[in-house]
Amino acid sequence: MVAGLLAVVLGVTALEAPAVAGQRVKNTYDGAQKVLAPCIALAMQQESPEWVCTSAGLTSTRRDAHGTPTTTFTPVAATTVPAPDPVSVLADDYDTWCESSGTCHRIIDAQRYIGETKGNATYGDSGGVIGSFDVIIRNSLQGRRGRWTVSLIWDYGPSLTFSDSWINCYEVIDNWPDADCGDHALYPGRISGTNWRWNSPTLYGNFLVNPKPYYAAFNTDFTPGGYSVRALPALETARFKCYGSTADPCKF
Template identity: 40%
Template sequence: MNRINKLSAKMASSLLLALSLVVAVPGPALAAPNDAPNAEVSYPKDLQPCIDAALTAEAKQWVCDPSGLTISKDPSGNAVNDFTEIPVKAAVEDLSKIAQPAKGGDHYDTWCETGTICKRKISSYIYDVKGNAAYGNEKGAIGSYDVIVRTNLNGRQATWTVTRIWDSGPSLKFTSSYQRCWEQRAALSPRSCGAHSLTGVTLSSGTYRNVKKIKGNYLKNSNNYKGIFSTKFTPKGHSTYTASNLDTGTFNCYGTSSDICYFP
């Protein structure tokens, strides 16, 4: 009988130990809902007035970029296409004050990280524009990304190098990305001189940038020309967003076929 009591006591002790071990194992953390703002989102401080306007409007889907505030879903979740211009001052970079990158490198990850848009004239034939963007919902910012477009003029043709960069938030699938050319015709409405599509791509912290080079059409008319970048993107776990257009720079192509295009 004593032996049975001892065995029972030993079994009870073992059972209590097993139970204590089970209780001590933490359960899995609850996943955040897809529409929750990301605490790790980073964006330039100059975008804050735009983000404040989006939150005041209680928009369920918005994008803030250099052009202003684009609202795609109103407070009721209805699809809309509302744009509000929020003026920003473009920063013009002094190249003499920028440390030179390693051979074959660039400044894209460090250049223009506090403003919404920056422009720099490398020469009369090379021009860079960088636009920073953030997106989110009525609860706050969800993520951010950058777009850098370098225009390289060769004779009467432009070559655009478009770099799309994931900055923060969930992974981004870029779709319907275009680099467009517009001929500026004084009193007449602009005329298309090319709409060049970019391959869709998904970017995240693992593969955070994509570079695409586009060769534009021959520009025969004596006029000013402008480049425009546009895109849609889908953050993982969310619906598709539409960004406003990014002006990638105006250049002159005056004269005849023997004259070359240049940045004034």
């Protein structure tokens, strides 16, 4: 069973992200391992030496004798598990919301100008699960542009160092690859059991001229303490619509 393969790995000492103001005791419920159990089981079946599971599926990396990596992706549907009892940890609910499903989207204001997306990720090796963490993207639309913040929450395992992180804006194109509408770099710190949450500054998107649907995607590499770097599959937000003229605001 997957639960029997869990491995607790201690992180190395290093500079970590600053603690969040008002940060209290970490919520200890980690629903990702239950939600992503089918993906984890597939990783164990394949004896993958490096893997990441999200609600999209399994990303597996193998290296040849020269250390050259080959990465494959296999779609695997996430499951749904009963939600835990509500726990008030922070002024917001980022640590407890959407711990019982793979990826969630919600609109949090009546005018449909603010939306949030949360994704859960679990990673490991051929010995089992090493750790897990959450990503939350908040999009506060401002006229014809997006404004994004990203929160990273450590759930389990060694400390995590994030690198090569950015928000990518996309314009939806029917029957063709979606068009790039801006890359916006992020510089996360390290999260761990001690400093378990990192919040980004606000990123301001480009002015969106075309009357089209749009969305954003968060991309990052991460390195668990004592392990090699891994790539997180892109976490995509819900689509927002910028119809009408350039004087009309975008909405979810």
